[in-house]
Amino acid sequence: MPHITVEYTDNLQGETDMRSLLAKINQVLIDRAPLFPVGGIRSRAIMLHDYVVVDGAEDDAFVHVIMKIGAGRTEEVKTEVCEAVFAVVCDTFADVFERRYLALSLELVEFAEGGTYKKNNIHERYKRRS
Template identity: 35%
Template sequence: MPHLVILYTSQLDGETDMSALCRHLADTMLTLRDEAGKAVFPTGGVRVLAYPAAHGATTDGSGDHAFCYLNLRMARGRSADVHRRTGEALVAAARAHFAPLLAGRAIGLTLQVDEGAEVFDGKFGNLHPLFTPP
């Protein structure tokens, strides 16, 4: 955790670089600091994944309307201010990325930040040690 999952209408693949968006959002997450100046998210925990919807319907079907939903899920324990600043930073990064598209086509964008209590949280792997100083 944190995981930022992006679901988008598939026509965006031909109109913007979704891999660049993922990298930009991950880099944005890595710059965030809490009130004490500590990194909000551990480097080894940041994941940004994007998936085009194989099927979908947007609005009333009257045009080629695109949509992109970004959902950040983070573990509990961060302040309301960190939640707000995180959301604002990610919206600004996504807005900058999509600015050229917004200037020329209809696209809906939503970013949601969720924090929740897990009923089970099994984590395993070997990424975190790569970013933990000796």
């Protein structure tokens, strides 16, 4: 953890490099190690084909980032990280925001470890680098 999901409307296809956005978001988290285990960072972008913004009358677009993290970090840490990730998103879409109607949002989901199941050998690679 954390896991990042970037949902974006298909009318934004070609407007930005989504893989680059994901890498920048991951870097925000990597830069804050060991607050977040580097070997657990996952990000993905999902283009939405079926959506309606307001009444569907316009070609409105949106990007919604969901960041899931395990419980235990202070409110200050969560706020700082969310603001840093959201700044990356806003910066990435700044020119698009100037050209068209666009809604940008970020949601933090914090959960207890109970009820999650994980098996991950990627962490070992990062432990060896330390």
